[in-house]
Amino acid sequence: MSEKRKQEIQRIKELESINLARDEIRDLVIDTKKEVEKDNDLLAAQINDELNKRGIKSIDIVGAIGAGKTAILEKITEKLSKKYRILVICGDITTRVDADRIEKHNAETVQINTGRECALNAYHINQVIKNKDLFDFDLIFVENVGNLICPSDFKLGTDKRITVVSITEGEWVIEKHPMLFKMSDIAVINKIDLLERLGTNIDKMIKDACGFNPDIKVITTSAKTGENIDTLIEALEL
Ligand SMILES: Nc1nc2c(ncn2[C@@H]2O[C@H](COP(=O)(O)OP(=O)(O)O)[C@@H](O)[C@H]2O)c(=O)[nH]1
C-alpha cells in the first residue's frame, strides 16, 4: 500500500475517534486504539509469514450482510476444490449457517462466533490455524462478519482482501465506505443479474472504487447465474 494511502487511512481513523471521548482523555483513546491495531497487525504479519512458508494462499472476503459473500464462496469453492484443498473460516456473531452452506461445496469449514464483535481479527484466525494441521490445505478463505465498517480496523494476515457489495445496496454504497476500498485488492459488485430491474448506476460504483484506490480490480458478478465468477477466480492469482 502506498504511503499516501496509508496516511489517508490514518486521517479517517483519527477523524472517527474525535467524537469518541471527552477532551481530557481523547488522546489516550486514540493512542489505545492505535496500540490495539498495531498489536493486531503484528500478529497478522506473523500469520501471513506462516501461511506463505507452507505455500498456502489466503484471501479474506468482507462486505455487508446479504451482499453475497457466502454465495460467491459457494461458487468459488465448488470450482476450485477440484484443484485445491480448501479451508473456509466463517465469521458470524451467533450462527453457523454460512459454514454449513459452504461445506456442501467440497471445502472444510470452521465457524467462528464473535458474540457481539462486528469483525474478525488476527487473534481469531491465529486460533484456527494453531489448531489445524496446515499440511491439509492449499488455500484458505475467510468470510468476515457482515459489516462494511469494522473489518477495516483489523488485518487478518491474508494475501488478498476482497470487498463485496451488491447493486441492491444502491450506487452510493462504495462512495460511503472509503476505508475498505482503500484497503482491498479486489472490489466485487455482485447481483448484476438484477441490473435491469433496479437500474443501479454501476459505472458510478466502479468509478468510486477506482477513485479511492487506483490499484483495485473491480469485477461485476452474479453469484446466482455464475457470471464473471471465473474472472474473479483469475483475479485471485492463485
Ligand atoms: N439475485 C441474486 N441474488 C444473490 C446473488 N448473490 C447472493 N444472492 C442472494 O442474496 C442473499 C444473501 O446472500 P449471502 O450469500 O447469504 O450474502 P452474505 O450475507 O454476504 O454472505 C441470498 O438470498 C442469496 O441467494 C446474486 O448474484 N444475485
Ligand SMILES: [Mg+2]
Ligand atoms: Mg454470509
